[in-house]
Amino acid sequence: MHLLSSRQVIDRLVGDAGLGAHDLVLDLGAGPGTITASLAHTGARVLAVERDARYVAALRRRFAGHDRVRVVHDDLRRVRLPRRDFAVVASIPFATSTVLLRRLLTPVPARLARAELVVEWGLARRLTAARPRDLEQAWWAARFELRLARRIPARCFRPAPAVDAAHLKVHRRREVDARTAAVLWPLLTEAYRRPDEPARHVLGDLVAHRLGRRLLHEAGADPAGPTRSVHIGQWSRVAGALAGDRALRPPPLPKSLRS
Numbered sequence: 001m002h003l004l005s006s007r008q009v010i011d012r013l014v015g016d017a018g019l020g021a022h023d024l025v026l027d028l029g030a031g032p033g034t035i036t037a038s039l040a041h042t043g044a045r046v047l048a049v050e051r052d053a054r055y056v057a058a059l060r061r062r063f064a065g066h067d068r069v070r071v072v073h074d075d076l077r078r079v080r081l082p083r084r085d086f087a088v089v090a091s092i093p094f095a096t097s098t099v100l101l102r103r104l105l106t107p108v109p110a111r112l113a114r115a116e117l118v119v120e121w122g123l124a125r126r127l128t129a130a131r132p133r134d135l136e137q138a139w140w141a142a143r144f145e146l147r148l149a150r151r152i153p154a155r156c157f158r159p160a161p162a163v164d165a166a167h168l169k170v171h172r173r174r175e176v177d178a179r180t181a182a183v184l185w186p187l188l189t190e191a192y193r194r195p196d197e198p199a200r201h202v203l204g205d206l207v208a209h210r211l212g213r214r215l216l217h218e219a220g221a222d223p224a225g226p227t228r229s230v231h232i233g234q235w236s237r238v239a240g241a242l243a244g245d246r247a248l249r250p251p252p253l254p255k256s257l258r259s
């Protein structure tokens with residue numbers, strides 16, 4: 001296991017989260033509690049989740065006098081996530097990244113408001129690529145702004161891992177509410193099913209052809225261009241415009257996307 005040893009990196013993670021007394025923040029894979037301690041100084045309520053019993057005992061001793069810090073002995077892949085809005089600031093175990101991101105970024109409605117995460121460099125690059133490589137990553141990027149803040153060299157950890165890491169910033173897109181998400185899902189599903197067809201075909205099943213062409217055009221996309229050329233933000237704009245039409249009845253979201 002690789003513990004963050006750079007004070008500068010930790011200060012940036014916690015500082016960027018902009019936390020205050022009204023916030024609830026999770027440190028997932030808290031280890032000895034270095035990030036937890038910085039989070040405790042922000043005044044936010046902190047949940048420190050850790051699987052290793054020895055760390056849990058040490059965390060409970062370290063934060064015994066802090067009534068705003070709760071140590072949870074659990075697996076971050078299964079721990080119950082809050083039903084209210086929350087933030088995450090964590091250097092997550094690389095092996096759990098995909099499962100954790102799925103838990104945080106997939107469900108509707110989204111309870112995660114923002115996250116400052118340390119993840120593997122390669123994963124951060126993939127998640128922030130201009131065109132998400134599959135439907136799942138497109139779904140995440142459409143509902144959350146994913147930005148690569150900076151590279152974190154392996155020497156910032158003890159012991160140093162084999163690869164560098166990155167500070168990944170995650171912000172929920174407020175404009176993609178539950179109804180917009182319900183429209184977005186069938187659009188993205190079609191877009192990733194037929195990447196080489198004209199973008200207007202993707203809208204063909206939902207709305208009249210002329211309206212579909214107009215919406216794509218207004219979102220800044222070329223209706224005749226291949227679906228793969230439409231950016232994720234443009235799909236979100238199209239979905240937002242369609243969501244305003246109360247007559248439109250998108251199919252129910254699959255169970256796997258509901259929280």
Ligand SMILES: C[S@@+](CC[C@H](N)C(=O)[O-])C[C@H]1O[C@@H](n2cnc3c(N)ncnc32)[C@H](O)[C@@H]1O
Pocket residue numbers: 001002003004005028029030031032033034035049050051052055074075076077090091092093094096
């Ligand atoms: C990369 S270290 C990070 C520790 C600390 N947050 C830091 O910044 O140095 C990962 C921590 O996550 C814990 N961990 C690994 N897998 C876990 C899981 N599935 N659920 C909860 N904690 C886990 C490990 O025991 C370890 O303490």
